[in-house]
Amino acid sequence: MTTTTTRVLEPADLDDALAVLRREPVANAFVASRVRVAGLxxxxxxxEMWGWYAGGRxxxxxxxxxxxxPICAGPEAVRAFAERARRAGRRCSSIVGPAGPxxxxxxxxxxxxxxAREVRANQPxxxxxxxxxxxxxxxxxxxVRRDELDLLMPACVAMFTEExxxxxxxxxxxxxxxxRVAELVTTGRAFARIDDGEVVFKAEIGAVTEYACQIQGVWVAPEHRGRGLSETGMAAVLHYALREVAPVASLYVNDYNLPxxxxxRRVGLTETGTFMSVLF
Structure with a gap:
């Protein structure tokens, strides 16, 4: 009989945790990037990082x-995580991950x-x-340069509020x-087109691992939309990402955001999976 257990992982479990994250390196880029920097x-x-064990593994x-x-979580692991989350009470602002689990x-x-405030069940x-x-x-x-943070922040706030x-x-x-925005600027992962002191297009490379990076915060100022700036801007960010950061660039997008x-798709991104977000 296979025995199962769930516990909070500790720093000594780092190698085993990284092995799990490597099983789905693109989907797990967000969590893997945090673990890569901070450990467990x-x-x-x-x-906390909760681990679900079956047969001692x-x-x-x-x-x-x-x-x-949830990370590489089958139905039994999901049930165990849900029980722990119920006991702890809601402390998170969202649940996000591959759509199935x-x-x-x-x-x-x-x-x-x-x-929930909103459920986004289908995010390619x-x-x-x-x-x-x-x-x-x-x-x-x-x-974006460090001395341009004050210029970038209103665009970031507008993007976040809209999204x-x-x-x-x-x-x-x-x-x-x-x-967080300042950290991205300092590490050279915030990009923008700035015309006459105005942020026209922006995007950031949020999560970074040796296998993949995740682009986030893609935004075009409303008065400049419909001019193809999102395409040429994304093409520029992809050049930075794939040449200097990681061999794969990814993102997830709301299914209803057809433009x-x-x-x-026009800059070469293809849909390879589905995420889901529950927002509180």
Whole structure:
């Protein structure tokens, strides 16, 4: 008989955790990037990493921080994670991950945690390992300089509010969000086209591992939409990402955002999976 157990992983479990993350390196890029930098210490990681064991081997995990993220989780592991999450109470602002396990996790948690503010059940995950063949990169898209943070922040806040439905300045006045944007600028992973002091296009490379990176925060100023700037801008970001950061670039997008999906396809991104997000 196969015995199962669930426990909080510790720093000594790092090699086993990385082996699980490598099984789906693109889908797991967000969590893997955090583990790569912080290890498994909850204080540095910003949350606990729950491990599900079968027959004494680590098979699945769940990151429990600001987000709740199931990792390589089958139905039995999802049930175990849901039970632990129920006992702990909701501490996260979202549940996000591959659609199958995320949907199962939410179905078990909704009776206790619901209702959610919004459920996005179908978010295509797109990826590419090739530079855009048919769309030239916008030569004006470049890395944002540190002295341009104040210029970039309003665009980031506008993007976040438009995408998530709430402002990132709520609660702490945006201090944590500004710190995250500043980190991306400092590490050279924030990109923008800035015309006459105005951010026209922007995007960031959020998660980075040796296998893949994840592009986020793609945004075009409303008054400049419909001019193809998202395509040429994304082409520029992909040149940076694939040449300097990782061999695969990915992102996930809302299924109803048809213009964005079309733009991403034109720069060579293909749909390879489905994510799901539950927003509180």
């Amino acid at each position: 210490d909850p204080w540095r990681l910003g949350g 680590l098979q699945s995990m769940c990151y429990a921080g600001a987000n709740l993220v 995320t949907a199962r996790l939410w179905s078990l948690l909704e009776p206790n945690w619901g209702p 995950m797109m990826e590419t390992s090739s530079l855009p063949a048919d769309v030239p990169p916008d030569p004006r898209v470049r890395r 998530v439905g709430v402002s990132p300045t709520a609660g702490d006045g945006g201090l944590l969000y500004q710190a 964005a999906r079309a733009a991403y």
